[in-house]
Amino acid sequence: MDLFSHTWTALRKAVDALSDEDLEQPSGCQGWLVRDLVCHLVIDAQDVLITLVTPADTEPTVDAVTYWRLGEPPTGEDPLDALIVRLAAAYEEPWLLKFHLDDVGSAAGRAAELADPTARVSTRDMVLTAGDYLSAYVVEWTLHHLDLIAHLPDATGPIAEGLSYSRTTLETLAGAPFPRSFSDTDALLVGTGRRTPTDAERAELGALAAKLPLVLS
Incomplete structure (x- = not known):
């Protein structure tokens, strides 16, 4: 619960520090500018609020890891992606x-703090x-924080704890596991297809390279 708050706070602070010019730069999400990504974060925050007040009376069907579905790399043609723009x-x-x-x-942050885990x-x-x-949203915040700063070298990055947790997920x-030589950031970028591995990295990945990218949805 604390890690959700810490990663979400760090991401919102990074957005708050953006200039108007920064918002017009490309993000790490294909086809989206930084402003489009920020708009997506508004939708994410709404989803958090909605989900936390949508109780269920059946047994859990997924946990923090199996919540994630593996899909195909985005093409930029998804109708929802276009709506965000x-x-x-x-x-x-x-x-x-x-x-x-x-x-x-x-509001989403406060709702998370008040929620019964x-x-x-x-x-x-x-x-x-x-x-x-x-906990699943720790991964969402961390990956989108990396997307936010993909072309903003002076922007503050995700917190270390969020990167480590997301790598483990x-x-x-x-x-x-990813090779120990991979930093948490590189593991996430390469693992999710946000960056193409170098020849040396691909060799280190070995059989794992054939499973990548893992596109989370």
């Missing part, structure tokens, strides 16, 4: 987008504990 463009003043994220994001909630036809749901999904 249009929504982001509707914020004619960049500060309005940042204000909306701060407003809804703060053992309570069962429902989302996307799945049932899991609130604690597992919020990815390794569990992959069924194998």
Whole structure:
């Protein structure tokens, strides 16, 4: 629960520090500018609020790891992705987008702090504990924090604890650890297809390379 709060706070602080020019830079998400990614984070925050007040009375069907489904790499043609771009463009003043994220994001953070981690909630036809749901979102915040700063070298990156937790989750999904020579950041970027491995990295990955990328959805 604390890690959710810490990673979410770090991500929102990074967004708050962005200039208007930063928002117009490419993000690490194919086809999205940074402003589009920030708009997506508003939707994510809304999802957190909705899920935490959607109780379930059946046994959990997934946990913090199996919550993630593995899909195909994005093509930039998904209708929802295109909708996000249009929504982001509707914020004619960049500060309005940042204000909306701060407003809804703060509420999501407070809701997470107040949630009973053992309570069962429902989302996307799945049932899991609130604690597992919020733990899954540590990965979401960490990966999107990396996306946020992909072309902003001076921006503050994700916290170390979030990177480590996300790496462990990815390794569990992959069924194998990444080489020790890989930093947590490199493991996440290469593992999720956000960066192509070098020839040397591919050799180190060995059989694991054939399983990559792991596209989380």
